[in-house]
Amino acid sequence: xxxxxxxxxxxxxxxxxxxxxxxxxxxxxxxxxxxxxxxxxxxxxxxxxxxxxxxxxxxxxxxxxxxxxxxxxxxxxxxxxxxxxxxxxxxxxxxxxxxxxxxxxxxxxxxxxxxxxxxxxxxxxxxxxxxxxxxxxxxxxxxxxxxxxxxx
Numbered sequence: 744x745x746x747x748x749x750x751x752x753x754x755x756x757x758x759x760x761x762x763x764x765x766x767x768x769x770x771x772x773x774x775x776x777x778x779x780x781x782x783x784x785x786x787x788x789x790x791x792x793x794x795x796x797x798x799x800x801x802x803x804x805x806x807x808x809x810x811x812x813x814x815x816x817x818x819x820x821x822x823x824x825x826x827x828x829x830x831x832x833x834x835x836x837x838x839x840x841x842x843x844x845x846x847x848x849x850x851x852x853x854x855x856x857x858x859x860x861x862x863x864x865x866x867x868x869x870x871x872x873x874x875x876x877x878x879x880x881x882x883x884x885x886x887x888x889x890x891x892x893x894x895x
């Protein structure tokens with residue numbers, strides 16, 4: 744299992760950055776290789792990705808969510824095994840640090856090659872850079888979910 748970590752500072756308030764991240768179905772707008780995220784309910788999402796020509800589908804469960812602070816998830820079924828957390832840190836009224844940490848298990852030959860060559864790490868760095876561009880140029884979040892999910 745590989746751990747990928749990336750941090751980006753965005754020029755928006757913490758509430759705006761957090762609210763946008765809760766709009767999971769918007770992820771294809773800034774995450775390379777993510778074709779679709781369908782939100783099933785408050786805790787569960789179904790993902791369709793295509794990386795290196797290989798399409799994968801998997802389900803995730805949010806296991807901990809605290810508004811303006813963090814979202815933690817894990818896969819529950821499908822072709823991909825991962826878990827991760829995104830944290831939001833208020834720097835001042837209009838700036839936020841967003842940190843993403845993911846543990847990814849490379850499942851197929853394409854994923855193992857991508858992991859060994861650093862492609863997964865580069866992709867996550869690019870996704871975070873694109874999130875920064877997306878949220879800053881959008882002029883605000885496209886929605887937000889302010890509910891709390893406690894680890895169970």
